[in-house]
C-alpha cells in the first residue's frame with residue numbers, strides 16, 4: 001500500500017516522467033517478463049529501465065538464478081531509494097539513479113523497460129532505443145509497454161508546438177516498432193489495459209515462438 005501511495009504522489013508531481021497512474025498489474029508484469037527464459041547453463045544479465053516502485057522487479061527476481069544479475073536504472077531518486085531498501089540484501093541487483101540516456105550500459109540477455117515513451121520527443125525515443133537494442137546480446141530481447149488508446153489520447157489533447165512534438169515522437173516509436181517487434185500482446189487486466197511489445201535488434205530471437213496465454217491476444221504493432 002505504501003508503494004501505491006508513493007507512486008501516486010510521484011505521479012502527481014512528475015506526471016510526464018512517471019507516465020502511469022498506478023504500478024503495473026500482475027498480468028502486465030508477467031507479460032513483460034515473458035522472455036526471461038531460464039538458462040541453467042550460464043548466468044543471465046538483465047536490465048530493467050524505469051522500475052518505479054518495483055512492481056515488475058519482483059517478477060524479474062522471482063525467476064532469477066543464483067549467478068544472474070540485474071541492473072536497475074531509475075530516474076526518480078525516491079523510487080530508487082525504495083528499491084535500494086527493498087533489495088539491500090541481494091547482491092545480484094545493482095540500482096542506479098539517473099536517466100537511462102546518461103548511463104553506461106553493459107550487455108544484456110533481457111531488457112524490460114517501463115519508460116513512458118508516449119511522452120517523449122522523437123530524438124529521445126530514438127536515442128534510448130538505439131542504446132537499449134544495441135546493448136542486447138545475440139538472441140536477446142527487449143520488452144516494454146504502452147497503454148491501449150494512449151496514442152489516440154495523446155494525439156487528441158496535444159496542441160500548438162506540443163502537437164508537433166507529440167506526433168513526431170509517436171511517429172518515431174511506430175517506426176521502431178515496425179522494424180524490431182516480433183510479438184505484441186494486449187493485456188486487458190491492467191489499469192488501463194496495456195499493449196506489450198517484444199523487440200529484437202534485427203532478426204527474431206531464438207525463442208520467438210508464440211507462448212500460449214489466456215489473458216492476452218496477439219495484435220499488430
Ligand SMILES: C[S@@+](CC[C@H](N)C(=O)[O-])C[C@H]1O[C@@H](n2cnc3c(N)ncnc32)[C@H](O)[C@@H]1O
Pocket residue numbers: 017018019020022023024049050051052053054055056073074075076079098099100101113114115116
Ligand atoms: C510508467 S512508470 C513504470 C513503473 C514500473 N516499471 C511499473 O511498471 O509499475 C515509468 C518509470 O520510468 C521512470 N523514468 C522516466 N524517464 C526515465 C528515464 N529517462 N530514465 C530512467 N527512468 C525513467 C519514472 O521515474 C518511472 O518510475
